[in-house]
Amino acid sequence: MNQLCNRRETKRHQTALRLQQCAIALTLDRGFDSWTIDDLAAAADVSRRTVFNYFDGKADVVLGPVVELDPERVAVFVAGGPSGDLLSDVLTMAADVIEEHTSDKDMAAAGRRAVLGDPRLLGLAHQRFEDVTAEFVEHVRQRDGDDFSPDRARLLSRLVVTLFDNAAERAEAEPGRPFAEHFDAAVRDARDVLA
Amino acid sequence: MNQLCNRRETKRHQTALRLQQCAIALTLDRGFDSWTIDDLAAAADVSRRTVFNYFDGKADVVLGPVVELDPERVAVFVAGGPSGDLLSDVLTMAADVIEEHTSDKDMAAAGRRAVLGDPRLLGLAHQRFEDVTAEFVEHVRQRDGDDFSPDRARLLSRLVVTLFDNAAERAEAEPGRPFAEHFDAAVRDARDVLA
DNA sequence: GTGTCCTGGTGCAAAGATGCACTCATGAAC
DNA sequence: GTTCATGAGTGCATCTTTGCACCAGGACAC
Structure with a gap:
């Protein structure tokens, strides 16, 4: 249903999803204040900068777009x-x-x-x-x-x-x-x- | 020992390795002539163009750098x-x-x-x-x-x-x-x- | 022959990911 | 109060990946 036709969209979607999943898991695990953007980036295997390429802030990663x-x-x-x-x-x-x-x-x-x-x-x-x-x-x-x-x-x-x-x-x-x-x-x- | 310090090098190395592994697997599985660059790209989850960014030709992927x-x-x-x-x-x-x-x-x-x-x-x-x-x-x-x-x-x-x-x-x-x-x-x- | 796929391979521009050097706010240490 | 450390967030240059148009050669039909 979504645009999963080309590889670019697919990977972008996967990365966004992975980031949100990791953010939720970290929050559930330690609490929202007890993980950093660096932790999230490491968990999702992207650079810290990429996190901010996808989401407008720490909270937005958990809440989703x-x-x-x-x-x-x-x-x-x-x-x-x-x-x-x-x-x-x-x-x-x-x-x-x-x-x-x-x-x-x-x-x-x-x-x-x-x-x-x-x-x-x-x-x-x-x-x-x-x-x-x-x-x-x-x-x-x-x-x-x-x-x-x-x-x-x-x-x-x-x-x-x-x-x-x-x-x-x-x-x-x-x-x-x-x-x-x-x-x-x-x-x-x-x-x-x-x- | 190698430069696995930064994320860029790491991912580059992983991609190259994955490409070679897939190429070897495909060759072992069907024979060298029975898979295309597109097959390899799909197997390694990269674009066809990326294959040629890493290797100089089909054979080079199997043989490695x-x-x-x-x-x-x-x-x-x-x-x-x-x-x-x-x-x-x-x-x-x-x-x-x-x-x-x-x-x-x-x-x-x-x-x-x-x-x-x-x-x-x-x-x-x-x-x-x-x-x-x-x-x-x-x-x-x-x-x-x-x-x-x-x-x-x-x-x-x-x-x-x-x-x-x-x-x-x-x-x-x-x-x-x-x-x-x-x-x-x-x-x-x-x-x-x-x- | 001649057209027509199929596949390997290249050039190029746009999009995406990364590293790095910042700024700013907060809070603890002194 | 000042210093210092930490972590959020941004700007920007650079590298990487991707899509797409393109070319070349071989196979195959006709």
Whole structure:
């Protein structure tokens, strides 16, 4: 799905992934403050300078690259697509983002634990979430008009995260079935609960 | 011993080694003519162009980089050093060359089989040996004067190779002891036989 | 013959990795 | 308070890798 066609992109992706994996492992192992960029560089077998070629800072390596919505998809979404149903389209977009952001589930889980283990990382992650939420709210209102209140849009954003989080928990408990099924179950249960 | 101090040299060395290993493996597996540079590049996980950045041609990858005597050592040798005894000094120089040329014994053995399996590789290897022998003969005569006949110098060259070859066989049969001991034994036996 | 692959090999420009010499902030030692 | 050490982060020159267009020669079809 991603551009893994040419060798350059492949290696770049591998290096970024290796750096993040090592950063997470180091954080889980010793704590965020107890490893240096040099340690990370050595662990990932790159030079210290290369770390900063890939990430904007120490925390960014653990958190991974900042999520940014594909402008093309955003345009479709703002125009009312792809399906026309707001919730469905939001979930579709969220699924895409989450999919490409957490290709490896084990690493995602480890990253979660690492972030949860350090207040500073948690704060940064929270800030990031606020940022994308703000952007998302803006798009929802562009799509459905200003009568869709910011509060409602923010609630929608939170709801989506909650649903995915719950689906992830279900998936962890019962890994055999596809994620989509767990997710559908979460949506159904949410509707039941709220009904 | 080699310059493995900085990351650049290390990676360069690793890549060269990986390329040669893959080339040997491919040759052993399918024969020298039945793999392409692209196959090798894919196997070693580098681009086709990189192969030619490291080696001068397809055969050179299997044979490894051309041996070239360290000018500094050669100067010492021509001047009569380091010990003053011809045979001893020749063996010292040869040991150095062989040492840095075949750091991995298994790979050296595999390379030997690969070369032996293809007439063209064998020819090239033989040509290479002739070249260094010619160079060596020149140095011996520079050191000991022109009364040291070329024939005698060539014999010396052959003798050295034979001794190392024999020592390698002994080392393979009895890998526990250090190579130097095997080599000394080979020299002793050679002297006994010729006495 | 003549075209057409296939493969070895080269030139070149762009992208990526590295080493190194900085700066800046922080915190401990004195 | 000053010094000193440590570690984050940056700028830049240099080396390495890659992609791509290209050429040359051999095999093979027609």
